[in-house]
Structures are given as structure tokens and as C-alpha cells.
Amino acid sequence: MEEKIHEKIHWADAKAAQVAADAPQLIATGITPSGPIHLGNMREVMTGDMIYKALLKRGVEAELVYIADDFDPLRKVYPFLSDEYQKYIGWPVSDIPCPCGKHKSYAEHFLDPFLSAIEELDIHPRIIRTSEAYRSGMFTEQIKEALIHAEDIKKILEDVSGRKLEEGWTPYYPICAACGTISRAAILSHDIENHTVTYKCPCGHEGVSDYSKGEGKLVWRVDWPMRWSVHGVTVEPFGKDHASPGGSYDTGKIITKEIFGYNAPVPVTYEWISLKGKGEMHSSKGVVLTIRDMLDIVAPEVLRYLIAKTKPDKTIAFDPGMGLLRLIDEYDKAAVAGESREYELSKIASPQTTIPFRHMVTVVQIARTDDAVFDILKRSGYEIVDKDAVLDQANRAKVWLERYAPEDAKFALAESLPEVAANEKSEVKAAVVAYAKIVTDSEWKADVLHNAVYDAAEAAGITGKEVFTGIYRAFLGADRGPRLGWFLEALGREETLKRLLEMSL
RNA sequence: GGGCCUAUAGCUUAGUCAGGAAUAGCGACGGACUCUUAAUCCGUAGGCCAGGGGUUCAAAUCCCUUUAGGCCCGCCA
Structure with missing residues (x-):
């Protein structure tokens, strides 16, 4: 008798139920910090975090890691960069100077605000920087295997993705000692004993690259499955681009099994977040709302709610205008009801106010000073429990009015009788x-x-x-x-x- | 060109894997509160489940096909 049970299971719990409950789980998320890390990128980390929390709730031992792919090369001079960056194309982003001069590197420049933002979102992964991992030598054995089995890997890639790789292809790209780029240098020889290869870079330089010291990296399609095996990744969210048949998850699944003797993690594919009216977010195209931009107008729990209530495979068209007010209202309702799983996964231990955001939008348009905000709120019968929380909310309302509010949400108190x-x-x-x-x-x-x-x-x-x-x-x-x-x-x-x-x- | 994903009310969406009377929220409309004015409460309407064909006693759900949008196959994470 097949009774159709329609109890609602939240996507995070459904995913958590797919993994072995009797083994520790490692959920890996990762983003390349080659540009501003935006709301779309954030979906990956939040998706991972929610599955992580769902696993803990089931009593499964789990850990969340965030892998910063800061060893990836800069691909082009993005619109937000000065032309000077032309000379760094091909360099690992961890080795390029910071655009503002305040951070250790180009990568840290984008990583730093992102890491503090996820803290605010109550996401606390262990951070792994790929550049450090490579340079620590922790991948030495795997790179060696990949080089030895270059032909096998090539065959897998060609079979699964249906494309043709050139003669003499290898999965390892050295960093050229002369031009600094991670280039498609030809590998001339491999000294297994001393974990080095000799190469000839397209720039003309011939040199030696020691892969135990991070003097090069594996190509993405091999790098990814290699990392699964070294870090022990068992669950990983990734964008839909990796998910298509013949895509990097498909090839990675086979490579990690056959070359590294490891089982691929449970995949969680997620869709892009687009900006209503502006199209998809691409750091490379400048259509971007960074997480910082978002946290300037939305409380972290509301942002979590947006992700929690939408199944990962659904596109989110984010509307920072009136749509945002609706989202906040919806969250507030869920918070009052207090029992939905979406709410549970969204709420965080941050200071709260009881003031509806819509009301705050009115209040800040009347008040000329912070003190006036408090006076008005008290007059309206709100109890001020946490002054800082109230001011945070007031600031979010102000920024929202300034940047995203439609005209009919705004008003200006006239100084004298109009x-x-x-x-x-x-x-x-x-x-x-x-x-x-x-x-x-x-x-x-x-x-x-x-x-x-x-x-x-x-x-x-x-x-x-x-x-x-x-x-x-x-x-x-x-x-x-x-x-x-x-x-x-x-x-x-x-x-x-x-x-x-x-x-x- | 080849492969895959998505399409449910004006909007967002549940349900699709395991076929069995179309979910919910927002909005709209109507009403209540002495009350049209960004609140609250109650209620109503709104769907040939993208189009077409098939399988079945029965299809949003399975199969084929068309359309629209997206993604991958350009080593780019």
C-alpha cells in the first residue's frame, strides 16, 4: 500500500538525509576571489551552511569548509580594474598586488569583506586557501599521480566531455619563473623522485617547477577531484555550470574514483541569482550586488531566509526595491509564527528589534537625528531594548531609501508650509x-x-x-x-x- | 551542431523522483473596525499546470514532440 506522504521536507534536510549518518561529513564550498564576491556566490556558502546545520540536527558529525581558490590565475582585466592589471593576467590572484593597497594581495582584497560578511551571516567555516594548500605540499602525492596518469585522465576527459585535447596534454600547469603566469606550458620531463617537471612556457622560458612547493597547479577539472580526495569532501554545493552532463562534476566523479581512489561528494547544484531588471550577476560584467551591499540594507537573517525558502535549483530574481520589503515582511511573519523550518535555518543570534522595517522607513524620513529616531519610536509605543540594533536597522532603512527605494516610498518633510x-x-x-x-x-x-x-x-x-x-x-x-x-x-x-x-x- | 535543465493564478511558488479530486503567500477585489489614505482581521475571485500528441480506468506527474528561457560541450573556476 503506497500511501502518499506529503509531509514537507525542507531541501536541506532532504539533502542531509542522502548522506551516511554513521560517518563524519565534510561539506565544502568554494569561490574564486577574482572579483567582488556577490550575492550569487553567497548562495553557495549559505547552501552549504544550511546542509551543514541540517546534518548536525540529524546528529551527524559534520564540518563546513570554505575553500578560497586564490591560486587561480587572473583571467582578464575586469571593468573594475585599472589597465595596469594587464601585466598580471595569468598570475595567481594570491600573488597579485591589492587594488586598494590595504590587503596582502589581490585575492585578500576581495576575500576580506566576504569573510567578515559570512561571519555576520552566522556562517563559520574552516577557511582553506588553495595557494597555501598547494605551497604546503599537501597535494604532492596527488599531483605526482596525476602526472603519471596524464594519458588516462586525458582519455576520461575526452570520453566524458566529448572534446579533444591536444597531443602531449598534461593536467599540470607550472607557474613560469620568468613571466609569472600559470600558463599552458609544455611539460618536457617529469622527475618523480624530486617531484619536479621541466617545462617550456609559451613566453619562451624553459625552467623547472617543483610541485611540492606550489610552483604550479592542476587544471581545474583535475584540481577539483584531487581536492575532494585530499580534503575528504563528502558533500559539495556548486553552480549549475559544473552540473551539466559532461561538465566538471561528471568528469571529476570518474577522475577522483579512478585516479585518486575516492568517491565523489554528494552534489548539490544551485541556480544563479539574478538582479530583477538587470540580469544575472557576474563579477566580470560589473552587474553585481556584493554581500556587503546586501547587508547594508537587509538583516542577515532575512538574507538567509531568502536562500532557505528557495530550493537551490530555483533561480532567484532578487528585487532590492519593493520586493525587498515584501521579503522582510514575509520573514517577520515567519518569525512571529516561529515554527517553519525555513525560519529555523534563517534565524541567527543577532540583536533584533521589534520594529517593522516599513515603519522604520517612515521614521527615518521624519527624524533628523539618531536621538529623534529614538524619540519617535518611543512615541509610537516601541520599546527600545537594544539601541545599537535599532540604529543598525535605521541605517539599513536609510541606505535602502537612498539606493533602492522607488519614488513613491519616499517623502520629504517640508521645512515650512508648502x-x-x-x-x-x-x-x-x-x-x-x-x-x-x-x-x-x-x-x-x-x-x-x-x-x-x-x-x-x-x-x-x-x-x-x-x-x-x-x-x-x-x-x-x-x-x-x-x-x-x-x-x-x-x-x-x-x-x-x-x-x-x-x-x- | 550535440547534450541537459526549467516552464503551475497578475507575481513568487508547493506538488513531478514512487500517477489517484490543483498548494500556499503576496497582489487584486469585497467586507469589518464610527475609517479608501503604505496597519490589522475576515472573506471572494483568479489556473485548458507553456502548446500539441501518446500510454493509462486515471497524467501537472510517465513517453514523444513544439515553443520560450537558461546551462554545458570553447580547459574557464
């Missing part, structure tokens, strides 16, 4: 002034203030709409604005009355 209000019809002016009188002594509460509008309108014999518009014009010079009662509550009695009474002139 012309459009001064020229208001006399009935409306009278009603607005009447409104001011009604609320002068009433309780300063949003719903009270809001309802009083209707009273004033009725008394004046005009519609509520006209009074609303009149009041918005008085403060914003616009016909619409944030929900009035809540807006005035935030603004405060004194300022409200002062401005409204100017309408009587």
Missing part, C-alpha cells in the same frame, strides 16, 4: 485647523489621530479624502503619504500642531 498647502481651498484649510483643535488635547495615539480626521471632515461638511490630502500637503507638499495617524504619532504633538495651525493664516 505653497500647495498655503493655496488650499478655504474649506479645507478650515477643516485642517479644526482637526488641529480636535487633537490638541486628545490622546496622542495613532488610531485616535487617524479617526479624528473623519470627525473633522464631517464637521466641516467635506470628505475625509480632502482633509487627508490637506494634511499631507501641509507636511509633505504631496497628496499622499504614510498612513496618517501613524505618521502624525511619529511626528509628535508639537510639530504637528505648529504646522497645521499655519494653515489658518
Whole structure:
């Protein structure tokens, strides 16, 4: 009897259930720091982290590592680089000078902000730098095997991917002692005893490369399966580009088995994240929202929620405008309900506020100073538990308004009575002034203030709409604005009355 | 050219592996709160499951095909 059980299993738990529970698991993630590390890249690390947490929850021993592929060569002068970088093309990014001069290398320049960002996201992997791994000699035996079995590897690559490699192909690329590039140098001889090869670089230089000292690296399609075997990787998320048949996972699976005697990790393929209206994110094309950019406007748990709620094989079209507000609302709801698995995987131990982000967006547009933010919030009945958390949230709201908010989410408090209000019809002016009188002594509460509008309108014999518009014009010079009662509550009695009474002139 | 993935309500999406009455959220619409004004609560509508064909008692689900978009096969992680 096949009963169809439709209990919802979160993708991270489903993946975690695929691995052996009785053996320690190593989840590997990795990115090449050749440019700004963006939201799309972050999906890899977050995906790994969620599976890691799902494994721990199942009681499986697990570790998360982040492998920084800083030994990869710079491929071209990206749009964000100066032309001077032309001369570093082909160099390992760990050996290229930092663009800003503050970091040890080009690689660290991009790695540093990324590593601090993932800390904020409550992701704490062990960091492995490929350049250090190669130079430590930990791959020596495997590189030796790869060189010895170059023909076998070549055959696997040709069979599985269906392409043709040139005569004399080897999986090892030395770093040329003369030009510094990881080039397709021809390997002339291999001294197994002393783990060295002699090569002839396209630049003309002939030299010796000692692979126990990291004087060269394996080509990606061999490098990857080699690392699985050395590090003991059992689960690995990677982009869909690696996942196609004949792609590097397919070839890696066979290479790691036949050359290195190791079983390929459980694959987790993930889709790209695109920017709504702007297309996919590519650091090389300059279409990028870095993780730092994101954390400037979104709390880390919300970012985690975005990844947690979307299965890895689904494309995410991220909308940093109104879509972001929706996402935050959705997260807040999930947080209040407090029981979904998505929420569990998203929440982190960071300081929280109870203030809805949408409200904060209004508040920061009224407040001129940080202190004013606190005053307004207190007036609106919010308890300030953690001042720093509130200020963080206020800053995110400000940055959001500045960079991503659509025009109709923004308003500006006029310094004095706007012309459009001064020229208001006399009935409306009278009603607005009447409104001011009604609320002068009433309780300063949003719903009270809001309802009083209707009273004033009725008394004046005009519609509520006209009074609303009149009041918005008085403060914003616009016909619409944030929900009035809540807006005035935030603004405060004194300022409200002062401005409204100017309408009587 | 060869291979693969994706397509479900206006939007986001569950369900596809193991075929058995189409999920949910947002939005829209309607209502409630003395109330159209970025809130809350309640309710309603909205889908030939991309198109076509087939297998089956039964298809979003399996097979074939068409269309649209994406990815890989250029050693690029």
C-alpha cells in the first residue's frame, strides 16, 4: 500500500538525509576571489551552511569548509580594474598586488569583506586557501599521480566531455619563473623522485617547477577531484555550470574514483541569482550586488531566509526595491509564527528589534537625528531594548531609501508650509485647523489621530479624502503619504500642531 | 551542431523522483473596525499546470514532440 506522504521536507534536510549518518561529513564550498564576491556566490556558502546545520540536527558529525581558490590565475582585466592589471593576467590572484593597497594581495582584497560578511551571516567555516594548500605540499602525492596518469585522465576527459585535447596534454600547469603566469606550458620531463617537471612556457622560458612547493597547479577539472580526495569532501554545493552532463562534476566523479581512489561528494547544484531588471550577476560584467551591499540594507537573517525558502535549483530574481520589503515582511511573519523550518535555518543570534522595517522607513524620513529616531519610536509605543540594533536597522532603512527605494516610498518633510498647502481651498484649510483643535488635547495615539480626521471632515461638511490630502500637503507638499495617524504619532504633538495651525493664516 | 535543465493564478511558488479530486503567500477585489489614505482581521475571485500528441480506468506527474528561457560541450573556476 503506497500511501502518499506529503509531509514537507525542507531541501536541506532532504539533502542531509542522502548522506551516511554513521560517518563524519565534510561539506565544502568554494569561490574564486577574482572579483567582488556577490550575492550569487553567497548562495553557495549559505547552501552549504544550511546542509551543514541540517546534518548536525540529524546528529551527524559534520564540518563546513570554505575553500578560497586564490591560486587561480587572473583571467582578464575586469571593468573594475585599472589597465595596469594587464601585466598580471595569468598570475595567481594570491600573488597579485591589492587594488586598494590595504590587503596582502589581490585575492585578500576581495576575500576580506566576504569573510567578515559570512561571519555576520552566522556562517563559520574552516577557511582553506588553495595557494597555501598547494605551497604546503599537501597535494604532492596527488599531483605526482596525476602526472603519471596524464594519458588516462586525458582519455576520461575526452570520453566524458566529448572534446579533444591536444597531443602531449598534461593536467599540470607550472607557474613560469620568468613571466609569472600559470600558463599552458609544455611539460618536457617529469622527475618523480624530486617531484619536479621541466617545462617550456609559451613566453619562451624553459625552467623547472617543483610541485611540492606550489610552483604550479592542476587544471581545474583535475584540481577539483584531487581536492575532494585530499580534503575528504563528502558533500559539495556548486553552480549549475559544473552540473551539466559532461561538465566538471561528471568528469571529476570518474577522475577522483579512478585516479585518486575516492568517491565523489554528494552534489548539490544551485541556480544563479539574478538582479530583477538587470540580469544575472557576474563579477566580470560589473552587474553585481556584493554581500556587503546586501547587508547594508537587509538583516542577515532575512538574507538567509531568502536562500532557505528557495530550493537551490530555483533561480532567484532578487528585487532590492519593493520586493525587498515584501521579503522582510514575509520573514517577520515567519518569525512571529516561529515554527517553519525555513525560519529555523534563517534565524541567527543577532540583536533584533521589534520594529517593522516599513515603519522604520517612515521614521527615518521624519527624524533628523539618531536621538529623534529614538524619540519617535518611543512615541509610537516601541520599546527600545537594544539601541545599537535599532540604529543598525535605521541605517539599513536609510541606505535602502537612498539606493533602492522607488519614488513613491519616499517623502520629504517640508521645512515650512508648502505653497500647495498655503493655496488650499478655504474649506479645507478650515477643516485642517479644526482637526488641529480636535487633537490638541486628545490622546496622542495613532488610531485616535487617524479617526479624528473623519470627525473633522464631517464637521466641516467635506470628505475625509480632502482633509487627508490637506494634511499631507501641509507636511509633505504631496497628496499622499504614510498612513496618517501613524505618521502624525511619529511626528509628535508639537510639530504637528505648529504646522497645521499655519494653515489658518 | 550535440547534450541537459526549467516552464503551475497578475507575481513568487508547493506538488513531478514512487500517477489517484490543483498548494500556499503576496497582489487584486469585497467586507469589518464610527475609517479608501503604505496597519490589522475576515472573506471572494483568479489556473485548458507553456502548446500539441501518446500510454493509462486515471497524467501537472510517465513517453514523444513544439515553443520560450537558461546551462554545458570553447580547459574557464
